[in-house]
Amino acid sequence: MWLAVLAGSAGCYALKLAGLSVPRRVLGNARVGHISNMLPVALLATLVAVQTFTSGTHLGVDARVGGLVAAFVAVLLRAPFLVVVAVAVGVTALLRLAH
Amino acid sequence: MEPTPEDWRRVRTAILRDAIGIGVATGAYALSFGAISTTSGLSVVQTCALSLVMFSGASQYALVGVLGSGGAALTAAATAVLLGTRNALYGLRLAPLLDVRGPRKVVAAQLVIDESTAMSLGRPSDRANRLGFWATGISVFILWNLGTLIGALGAHALSDPRKVGLDAAAPAAFLALLAPRVRSRTAVGVALLAAAIAIASVPFVPVGGPVLVAALVAIVVGAVTRAAPSEPPADVPASGPA
Numbered sequence: 143m144w145l146a147v148l149a150g151s152a153g154c155y156a157l158k159l160a161g162l163s164v165p166r167r168v169l170g171n172a173r174v175g176h177i178s179n180m181l182p183v184a185l186l187a188t189l190v191a192v193q194t195f196t197s198g199t200h201l202g203v204d205a206r207v208g209g210l211v212a213a214f215v216a217v218l219l220r221a222p223f224l225v226v227v228a229v230a231v232g233v234t235a236l237l238r239l240a241h
Numbered sequence: 242m243e244p245t246p247e248d249w250r251r252v253r254t255a256i257l258r259d260a261i262g263i264g265v266a267t268g269a270y271a272l273s274f275g276a277i278s279t280t281s282g283l284s285v286v287q288t289c290a291l292s293l294v295m296f297s298g299a300s301q302y303a304l305v306g307v308l309g310s311g312g313a314a315l316t317a318a319a320t321a322v323l324l325g326t327r328n329a330l331y332g333l334r335l336a337p338l339l340d341v342r343g344p345r346k347v348v349a350a351q352l353v354i355d356e357s358t359a360m361s362l363g364r365p366s367d368r369a370n371r372l373g374f375w376a377t378g379i380s381v382f383i384l385w386n387l388g389t390l391i392g393a394l395g396a397h398a399l400s401d402p403r404k405v406g407l408d409a410a411a412p413a414a415f416l417a418l419l420a421p422r423v424r425s426r427t428a429v430g431v432a433l434l435a436a437a438i439a440i441a442s443v444p445f446v447p448v449g450g451p452v453l454v455a456a457l458v459a460i461v462v463g464a465v466t467r468a469a470p471s472e473p474p475a476d477v478p479a480s481g482p483a
Contacts, residue, residue, distance in 0.1 A: 146314035146321075147287050150304050151294040153322030159350040161332015162341065177463030181330060181456060182359050183428045184435035186419035188455035189355070191436035193412035196443050209409035210416065217420045224262040230413030234406030 205241065209234030252369050256360070260376035263356050266414040267298070268384030269407045274301060275392020281309030285393045292389035296382065297354055300325045303447055320447050327456050331358040338370055352378030359418050427466050434458055 194210045195201055213230035221229070271292065278288040283305060291301050300321035307317035332353050338361065341349045352374070361374035423429050435458040439451030446454065 143283055143287055143308065143314070146304060146308055146317040147283075147291055147295070149315065150300065150318035150321035151291065153318060154295050154297050154300050154325035154328065155351065157322065157325045157329040158332055158353040159346075161329035161353060162336045162339070162346055162350050164333055164336065173464065176466070176468040177460055179468065180428065180431045180459040180463040181327075181334070182362055183419065183422050183431050184455040184459035184462075185327065185355065186359060186415045186422070187432035187436040188439040188451055189415040190412045190419060191440050192443065192451050193408075193415070195440060199444055199447070201440065201443055205406070206409045206412065209406060210412055213409075213413035213416050217417055223259050223414070223417045224265075226417040227262065227266050227410050227413045230409040230416075231406040234409035235404070236406075238404060238406065 205234045205237035206230075208237045249368075252365060253372060256364070256369060256372050257376055260360065260373070260380040263360065263377055263414060264380030264384040266410045267356060267381045268388035270298070270411045271385045271388025272392035272395075273408070274298070274305075275389040275394070276396040277302070277309075278305040278389075279393045279396045281305040283308065285390075288393040289386065289390055292386045295321065295325075296351055296385065297321075297325050297328060298385075299355075307447065323453065327355075327453065328353050330456065331355075334358065335361060335374065338367060339374060349374075349378075352382060354378070354381065356381050363422060425468075427462070427468075431459055431462050434462065 190210070194206050195203065209230040209232075212233040213226050216226045216229045274292070275288055278291065278301070279285060283291070288305075291304065295301055295304070304317045304321040307320050308314070332350070335349075335353060335358060339349055357374050357378035360377035361370045364370045364373055419432065423432055435455035438458055439455050442451050442454045
């Protein structure tokens, strides 16, 4: 267990440090800039999808979907961040309660 | 035009509020990580060590998932590191913004995660972006570790945080962060494509793997398309998120 914890942690930290240590000129390229603009979009979209529709490696639809629909409406209404999160949590809990 | 001190105070308040909000949402998620980790066979100390030293949610979930399902230590570590590659990509983006050296760089590197990166992009100024990174990184670090400890200790009591809907907190937080970044057609396409491919890949890749698939989608699409006029250049962020 400790081997996994320490080896994994060392590798993860090395990657973080490597990213910060690469020479600046790498980002001088417009294409690299465009790619790094697309990265958070893809990652956040994936995190939304995966954390809404999966449990481990299983796909499924549960109360979270209702919560996220409510959160999406809150986003469209330009609700503040915490309100969006609270709406999702509240609606999900209510749906589970009603089920 | 130079921002006035009043402008900056308003921006700073908004950033700190968001940083705490994301910390709370992530901390709530850490409760489930702590619980899952200890029920996967790791001790409370090992669980807390992961959150302190690895400090990367997807990597941590993947590591305890592989260990819990009987995977080898090095397989579990490799999966976690593979998932951590996106942090290197974040670092590439953050390096010119943060401009850190020496001890500050050692600390900053540990705070390079999804949340701090997302919060350090697209704000009105570099100063605001830097504050977004540090405030979110520190807020999430503290609350993620606190949540992990509580979750690990109370594994039995908190074995089902789903009951109170907490499993919907994180995706909702990511949705709120995503919305202001989707300004061009290319961005909408990338978001939908990445989400669709990630969902399709879920049954075939390890837990957390779809996020890496999404990073590949972003790189490929980013390489074959051009920045839309509505998309800010990498070093001139768009106006504020969340």
